[in-house]
Amino acid sequence: MxxxxxxxxxxxxxxxxxxxxxxxxxWPRRSPAAAIVLWQGxxxxxxxxxxxxxxxxxxxxxxxxxxxxxFALASRVLGRHxxxxxxxxxxxxxxxxxxxxxAGVMLLLVLCWILVAAFAAVVRARRRQRILLSxxxxxxxxVPGALVVDHPAAAAYCVPGLRSSSRIVISAGALDLLDQAExxxxxxxxxxxxxxRHDLVLLPFIALLRAFRWSAVARExxxxxxxxxxxxxxxRALRHRPARELATALLRVGAxxxxxxxxxxxxxxxxxxxxxxxxxxxxxxxxPVAAVVLIGxxxxxxxxxPAAFLTIPF
Amino acid sequence: MCHVLDKVPALLRAFADGYSYxxxxxxxxxxxxxxxxxxxxxxxxxxxxxxxLTERDLAHTTVMTVLDRLAKKGFAxxxxxxxxxxxxxxxxxxxxxxxxxxxxLEQTGDRQAALARFARxxxxxxxxxxxxxxxxxxxxxxxxxxxxxx
Numbered sequence: 001m002x003x004x005x006x007x008x009x010x011x012x013x014x015x016x017x018x019x020x021x022x023x024x025x026x027w028p029r030r031s032p033a034a035a036i037v038l039w040q041g042x043x044x045x046x047x048x049x050x051x052x053x054x055x056x057x058x059x060x061x062x063x064x065x066x067x068x069x070x071f072a073l074a075s076r077v078l079g080r081h082x083x084x085x086x087x088x089x090x091x092x093x094x095x096x097x098x099x100x101x102x103a104g105v106m107l108l109l110v111l112c113w114i115l116v117a118a119f120a121a122v123v124r125a126r127r128r129q130r131i132l133l134s135x136x137x138x139x140x141x142x143v144p145g146a147l148v149v150d151h152p153a154a155a156a157y158c159v160p161g162l163r164s165s166s167r168i169v170i171s172a173g174a175l176d177l178l179d180q181a182e183x184x185x186x187x188x189x190x191x192x193x194x195x196x197r198h199d200l201v202l203l204p205f206i207a208l209l210r211a212f213r214w215s216a217v218a219r220e221x222x223x224x225x226x227x228x229x230x231x232x233x234x235x236r237a238l239r240h241r242p243a244r245e246l247a248t249a250l251l252r253v254g255a256x257x258x259x260x261x262x263x264x265x266x267x268x269x270x271x272x273x274x275x276x277x278x279x280x281x282x283x284x285x286x287x288p289v290a291a292v293v294l295i296g297x298x299x300x301x302x303x304x305x306p307a308a309f310l311t312i313p314f
Numbered sequence: 315m316c317h318v319l320d321k322v323p324a325l326l327r328a329f330a331d332g333y334s335y336x337x338x339x340x341x342x343x344x345x346x347x348x349x350x351x352x353x354x355x356x357x358x359x360x361x362x363x364x365x366x367l368t369e370r371d372l373a374h375t376t377v378m379t380v381l382d383r384l385a386k387k388g389f390a391x392x393x394x395x396x397x398x399x400x401x402x403x404x405x406x407x408x409x410x411x412x413x414x415x416x417x418x419l420e421q422t423g424d425r426q427a428a429l430a431r432f433a434r435x436x437x438x439x440x441x442x443x444x445x446x447x448x449x450x451x452x453x454x455x456x457x458x459x460x461x462x463x464x
Contacts, residue, residue, distance in 0.1 A: 118427060125417065125428035131387070132414045134341045135348050136407065151415045156432035171415065186432050193430045206427045229430075248451060253433040255444040273433050274440055277447065 004309045005056025011306055012049035015042055016217050023220035029279055031287040032232040034295040036201060039225050041299030043204060049306040051108045056309075058101020110211065118207040122199070129159045133167055143183050146170050146190075154256040158190040160199040168194070177256060182249035185241040192236030198229040227272050234276055247280040343372075343380045344389075351390060352407045357400035 019042055022028070028035030137147035146168040154173040160166055168190045170183070178186065193199070205222045212218040237246055254273035287295075350366045351358065358366070364377045381401050384390035392399045418429050436444065 122427045129414065129417065129429065132410055135345050135389070136411055136414060149411060149414055151411050153415055153419065155415060155418055157418045157429045159429055169418065189432060190430070199427065199430060203427055233430075244451075248448065250433050251444050251448045251451070254436045255441050255448060271440060273436050274443060274447075276433075277444070281451075 002057070005053050008049045008056055008306055008309050009053035011309075012046055012053055015046035015049065015302075018042060019046075019217045019221050023217075023224040027287060027291075028224070028228055029231055029275070030284050031292055031295075032228040032235065034287065034292045036225065036228050036232065038295050038299045038302075039205070039221065039228070040201070041302040043208065043221070045302035045306050047111055048303065048310060051104050051111070052306055052310045054100050054104030054107060056104075058097045058099075058104060111207075114211045115204060115207045118203060118210060122203065126159050126161060130161075130165060130167065133159070133169065137167075137169065140170075140175065142175060142180060143168075143170050143187060146187055148172060148175060154253050156186045156190065156253065158193050160194055160197065166194045173256070174253060177252050178249055181241070181245045182252070185237055185246040185249050186253075188237035188240045189233045189246065192233040193229070196232070196236070198233060201229055202226060223272075227275065230272070230276060231279065234280060238280075243280045243283070247277050250277050250280070340380070340383075343376070344384060347377065347380050347384065348389060348403065351384075351401060351403040354402070357393060357395070357402040359395070359398045359400055363401065 022035070022038065022042065025035075133147055133149070137149050140146070140148045147170070149169060149171050151171045152173045153171055154177045155171040156169070156174050158166065158168045168187060170186070174186070175183070202222075202225055205218075205225045209218050209222045234246060250273055254277075346367055346369065347363060350363050353366070354362075360374060360378045360381060363381065364370075364372060364374060367377070381390060381392070385392050385401065389404055390401050391404050392401045394400075418431065
């Protein structure tokens, strides 16, 4: 059992340089969807391994896997407590192992809690957006299916949600800035976000960033996945619109700027718009099918390996 | 028994349609009434709000209910004037538009999670590079570059 816990700890530790390497790699922009799946596998695998390693040290003498061991330990503690009193209990099991177990449970709870809190904040912000849009926005024949807000800054975004509650919003500034074909490209891009629920892909990485603001890898992972979902939506938009329209739309909206965000928020994303444009105008060949299959298998393995050490008894 | 079960999806759909119809109707009314409040410089009574609506045949109680909802949501403020309530908008239309756009343009993680932007605003150096690229594109031949395909 100690061996399983050690392997899980090593696995969790290895996920960190693996994340850095993936963030720095060039191939993801040739197949954003495959890279997104690998990021998801890596994130989930790390969570399982980190929680499992801590819990595994706590329940080290049990022979029934980490999950079974933790359960057996808990039931034994409760059983002895009821019958034989607290002295033997304290002498026998309390100590570092219980602390490790508690830390594992805490980490699991914190990760779950942060995800729930991030989701709740998102739902609140979107509800406010929808209410304000219902009071302020109007339709426009130039952008069928989208809502227009009368504001001079150039902005285009979507409010993800279930089918009937999702919205695509174009500002009056963007309506002036872009021609008909570019507007259609923008809307095709936003539709792809809504249809493939990219917001749900990004949410766990935003939650991770909230939990580990000090961590460079969490920042890199978030920036990488944010860029990859944009590239994926660009690829989907190319099914309906020529690349050049999307590229000039990006150039115009990006160059218009409009707001000056604090530098900290921008630093991670610097160059993302330029990267998307150059990818549209000078497309690199997509990854071969075999490579995509390999990446998929790797993603499955990053989840399956810690999951196996967690559940299979040794 | 089977006949009843067959009807369930249709009933559910009818219920959902009716519900969304009511919600849409309510949304339209809220919007029309907010427009009246934003137009006016003075606080208005329910009767004055009714009078300023383009849709004239609304029941007094309907207008009152919607104003009440708007007050509960924080979009309208009401104050006593003798025996009647007077309503005004809690903030100007421009203030709400600004709030809408700021929350869309804000780039911290939490906001980013709520909305997906087409292109995030860029640093000054990147903006300059983008402008140069745009000019170069305009001068170049206008061959349509196709994307990498699927």
